Amino acid sequence: MFMLDWYAHHSKLRFAHPAEKASFVLLCLGRMASGDLEAISLAIVLLQSIIILFYLRIKPRFYVKLLLMPLAFLIPGCLAVALETIPAQAGAMLIMPLGSLTLGVSHDSLSLAVNILLRSLACVSALYFLTLTTTFTQLGWLLRKAKIPAGAAELALLTYRFIFVLADTAHSIYTSQSTRLGYSSWRNTLRSLGSLAAGLLIKSLDRSRLMYAALLSRCHEGAFPSLEMHYRFSLRNWLLIGGVAAALLALSRIPPFF
Amino acid sequence: MGSNIIETKGIVFTYADGTKALSELTLTLPAGKRIAVLGANGSGKTTLFLCLNGILRPQKGEIFFAGERLRYDKKSLHRLRSKLGIVFQDPEVQLFAANVQQEVAFGPLNLGLPEKEVRRRVRQALTLTGMTGLEEKATHMLSYGQKKQAAIASVLAMEPDVLIGDEPTAWLDQSHAGKVMELFHKISKQGTTVIISTHDTDLAFSWAEEIILLGNGKLLGIGPAEAVFLDKGLLTAAGLSRPLLLEIFILLKERGRVTNEVPAPRTLEALACLIKE
Numbered sequence: 001m002f003m004l005d006w007y008a009h010h011s012k013l014r015f016a017h018p019a020e021k022a023s024f025v026l027l028c029l030g031r032m033a034s035g036d037l038e039a040i041s042l043a044i045v046l047l048q049s050i051i052i053l054f055y056l057r058i059k060p061r062f063y064v065k066l067l068l069m070p071l072a073f074l075i076p077g078c079l080a081v082a083l084e085t086i087p088a089q090a091g092a093m094l095i096m097p098l099g100s101l102t103l104g105v106s107h108d109s110l111s112l113a114v115n116i117l118l119r120s121l122a123c124v125s126a127l128y129f130l131t132l133t134t135t136f137t138q139l140g141w142l143l144r145k146a147k148i149p150a151g152a153a154e155l156a157l158l159t160y161r162f163i164f165v166l167a168d169t170a171h172s173i174y175t176s177q178s179t180r181l182g183y184s185s186w187r188n189t190l191r192s193l194g195s196l197a198a199g200l201l202i203k204s205l206d207r208s209r210l211m212y213a214a215l216l217s218r219c220h221e222g223a224f225p226s227l228e229m230h231y232r233f234s235l236r237n238w239l240l241i242g243g244v245a246a247a248l249l250a251l252s253r254i255p256p257f258f
Numbered sequence: 259m260g261s262n263i264i265e266t267k268g269i270v271f272t273y274a275d276g277t278k279a280l281s282e283l284t285l286t287l288p289a290g291k292r293i294a295v296l297g298a299n300g301s302g303k304t305t306l307f308l309c310l311n312g313i314l315r316p317q318k319g320e321i322f323f324a325g326e327r328l329r330y331d332k333k334s335l336h337r338l339r340s341k342l343g344i345v346f347q348d349p350e351v352q353l354f355a356a357n358v359q360q361e362v363a364f365g366p367l368n369l370g371l372p373e374k375e376v377r378r379r380v381r382q383a384l385t386l387t388g389m390t391g392l393e394e395k396a397t398h399m400l401s402y403g404q405k406k407q408a409a410i411a412s413v414l415a416m417e418p419d420v421l422i423g424d425e426p427t428a429w430l431d432q433s434h435a436g437k438v439m440e441l442f443h444k445i446s447k448q449g450t451t452v453i454i455s456t457h458d459t460d461l462a463f464s465w466a467e468e469i470i471l472l473g474n475g476k477l478l479g480i481g482p483a484e485a486v487f488l489d490k491g492l493l494t495a496a497g498l499s500r501p502l503l504l505e506i507f508i509l510l511k512e513r514g515r516v517t518n519e520v521p522a523p524r525t526l527e528a529l530a531c532l533i534k535e
Contacts, residue, residue, distance in 0.1 A: 005396070009395075009396055009399065014394075135356070135357070135394075135396065136356040136396070137356045137357045137360060137394075140356065157354075157355070157356060158354060160356060161353075161354050161355070161356065161397070161398070164398035165350060165398075168350075168398075207350075207351055210346065210348070210351040211351045211352070211354060213308060213313045213346075214344075214346050214351055214352040215354065216311075216313055216339070217311045217313060217339055217343065217344045218339070218343070218364060218365040218368060218412065218413065218416065219336055219339045219340055219365060219368035219369060219416070220364075220368060221332070221336065221368065224354075224364070225364070225367035225368065226355075226360050226363070226364075226367070227359060227360055227363035227367065227373070227376060227377070227380070228373055
């Protein structure tokens with residue numbers, strides 16, 4: 001979470017127009033929503049990975065870790081899709097008798113599982129591209145331009161800021177406990193963690209009270225207005241996005257893998 | 259009343275848990291001066307500021323701002339807060355926006371100013387606080403000193419008539435603390451009334467023109483810096499010690515090393531000049 005934020009603030013594309021980044025990502029997501037060709041999913045995964053690794057220069061280890069997070073859910077899910085109960089006599093690629101039932105992987109179920117896996121990965125990698133290049137301020141701008149209700153966008157903003165405040169507070173409580181041997185044994189660890197959680201709650205309440213006072217003293221009256229940001233469009237970026245769109249269209253002509 | 263920007267008459271504030279933070283506090287703050295509110299921890303400095311800003315409402319007593327009695331309806335509070343800004347002690351509680359520019363723009367935007375004017379004020383506040391170039395920086399990525407500067411800028415951008423700094427040098431290293439006090443001096447020269455709270459008598463003596471001495475929510479002393487600091491009894495009652503510079507000056511005077519007529523020096527350089535003579 002913190003590394004993602006750090007990369008976004010130091011990314012080569014951090015000053016690029018947020019609408020360009022969002023269009024690129026929406027193009028990929030939209031293509032995934034409208035079609036189920038494995039070749040296209042694979043192409044998007046590869047394209048995003050190449051951009052992320054070679055253009056944005058994200059450390060490969062970190063990118064693999066990022067992909068492993070959704071994969072931890074995706075792989076068991078897709079396995080469950082691939083395996084299905086089938087009548088014993090039906091033609092299947094893999095058959096496993098299990099009591100009165102027969103589990104197996106059929107051509108159709110495998111094709112569906114692979115399809116889901118690739119489509120999900122394509123969407124995830126496209127969203128990682130957005131996360132790794134777009135700071136929260138720009139996301140907020142996008143939310144406002146997308147006419148998301150102001151309340152929701154403001155809530156997201158405050159949540160974002162408070163995650164860091166909370167993490168800082170938790171870290172300082174943890175440090176202060178550690179220096180007094182708070183985590184020296186299993187027993188102490190449990191007790192310290194408990195008081196850390198309690199302390200965090202109390203401190204957060206206290207802090208939110210103070211923060212509200214600070215907001216009030218700057219004439220806060222319920223809304224969180226933000227300064228309009230002016231970004232510049234880049235012809236190069238739009239040409240690239242157009243190129244990707246054209247390539248994705250061309251790929252639609254490739255026959256399915258299965 | 260003309261020269262006093264703020265007056266309080268017998269204000270009493272007790273917190274919900276029974277802590278009596280201010281008791282019968284009556285004081286006047288002259289306009290355009292550099293004022294230090296001095297007091298030990300828990301003497302009521304912060305509570306006083308929150309009352310002045312209308313965040314807390316005293317249970318008893320009255321507060322006057324620019325001769326007008328404080329009213330607590332939305333419109334009056336908006337007007338008051340647009341003229342009296344507080345920089346909180348911990349910048350962490352003040353900063354809420356994702357980046358510096360948005361943070362500093364928050365106050366001016368709340369004032370309903372046009373975008374162009376907001377931008378001008380943001381730029382000016384960031385220049386004054388030495389934060390130019392950090393506009394797009396995320397607030398959580400700033401150093402503590404920078405957070406403090408951003409918090410000050412966010413209040414300066416509202417161009418208040420009265421700027422209050424609650425312990426503005428707390429947890430800052432000497433270089434950052436020096437910069438903050440220099441900045442407050444500069445702002446004061448532009449005609450803004452600047453009020454700080456501190457328990458650092460050396461700092462208060464070198465910077466402030468007027469001193470307000472608080473102890474246990476009561477007014478212990480008020481007046482020009484020299485007069486207040488010469489009264490050792492007052493300082494002891496407030497749980498504070500006399501500024502070192504003044505102690506040395508008094509010692510020199512007792513030993514006949516300086517003439518009796520000169521006013522007490524406020525800086526080390528001024529003291530050095532006296533000794534040479």
